[in-house]
Amino acid sequence: MSAVVCKDVTQQFGNLTALDSVSLEVHTGEILGIIGPNGAGKTTLLNRIEGLAKPTSGSIEVLGLDPIADAHALSLRTGVQLQQAALPPWLKVGEALELFSSFYPHAQPWRPLLERLGITAKAGSYVDKLSGGERQRVFIALALLHEPELVFLDELTTALDPQARLAMWDVVRKIRDNGTTVVLTTHYMEEAESLCDRVGIIDHGRLIAMDTVPALIFAHGGPTTLQLELSQKAPESLSGLEGVTEVERGHSATGAPTATVRGTGAFAQSALEHLSSCGVTVSAMSTTAPSLEDVFLNLTGRSMREDH
Numbered sequence: 001m002s003a004v005v006c007k008d009v010t011q012q013f014g015n016l017t018a019l020d021s022v023s024l025e026v027h028t029g030e031i032l033g034i035i036g037p038n039g040a041g042k043t044t045l046l047n048r049i050e051g052l053a054k055p056t057s058g059s060i061e062v063l064g065l066d067p068i069a070d071a072h073a074l075s076l077r078t079g080v081q082l083q084q085a086a087l088p089p090w091l092k093v094g095e096a097l098e099l100f101s102s103f104y105p106h107a108q109p110w111r112p113l114l115e116r117l118g119i120t121a122k123a124g125s126y127v128d129k130l131s132g133g134e135r136q137r138v139f140i141a142l143a144l145l146h147e148p149e150l151v152f153l154d155e156l157t158t159a160l161d162p163q164a165r166l167a168m169w170d171v172v173r174k175i176r177d178n179g180t181t182v183v184l185t186t187h188y189m190e191e192a193e194s195l196c197d198r199v200g201i202i203d204h205g206r207l208i209a210m211d212t213v214p215a216l217i218f219a220h221g222g223p224t225t226l227q228l229e230l231s232q233k234a235p236e237s238l239s240g241l242e243g244v245t246e247v248e249r250g251h252s253a254t255g256a257p258t259a260t261v262r263g264t265g266a267f268a269q270s271a272l273e274h275l276s277s278c279g280v281t282v283s284a285m286s287t288t289a290p291s292l293e294d295v296f297l298n299l300t301g302r303s304m305r306e307d308h
């Protein structure tokens, strides 16, 4: 059974279509990332799945239940990351966990949970005295207290420095490895690439692609670029090789002949073998593979980063 099924979910805010007929399934046990630029509709979609409000049209099932009609049953089986302002500043971490544990009939002991999240030493600290990364871990601990089957994380790493972000990715992987399905939103492409089992790309409220990162890159990423420094000018025949889409010839700063070869599939190996068979020696080589950023660019004609 899928953890979440959305069918034709549309959300209008007056004239604005924040979600435009979004259909998707979240597989049990995966980390699904919903990515897209600011204002694309990620939070709106997540909030509708969490049952915070009913979409204008379309249907949503979470763990086979209705997010609004079955809100209570789902609150015991799903975890939602709190927003920053949701905890009073006079509460200590341990007190917050104690308080939230009392809301659930079966909460797991919170001390081992803090240990798993690497913040045991912070149990006696006030929440507002924590670093951004520590506070996020507290919010995750609160969302995991009742051992939910499914957890929602909205822009989890936005306020974090790069090191804290990497550490948070490990935390999220561990949540998945413990058997919890994770749905997260992010506008960091590298976060989606390295963390998510599958990624759904939202742009202007529409889900424009959804798959594993390698599959998205294979289908929409465009060519890989191979930069070569050569012992002599690249032969014309290089352009005719299978998979090669473009060859640019030039010179390096030291005057050596160079070739920039673009292509798809196994073109790089064919190109190197061909050069060798022509007696051309490669003295330096680098490749640039397409990324999720290229997928977005190719699908929308815009860079994700332009929207920031």
Ligand SMILES: Nc1ncnc2c1ncn2[C@@H]1O[C@H](COP(=O)(O)OP(=O)(O)OP(=O)(O)O)[C@@H](O)[C@H]1O
Binding pocket: 013, 016, 018, 036, 037, 038, 039, 040, 041, 042, 043, 044, 045, 187
């Ligand atoms: N309650 C609301 N009333 C009116 N417009 C809204 C409401 N909530 C969101 N919007 C609008 O809907 C669009 C999608 O917003 P949403 O917050 O879902 O985007 P997002 O992809 O999460 O963006 P970000 O990455 O900036 O958080 C935006 O244009 C936003 O201004």
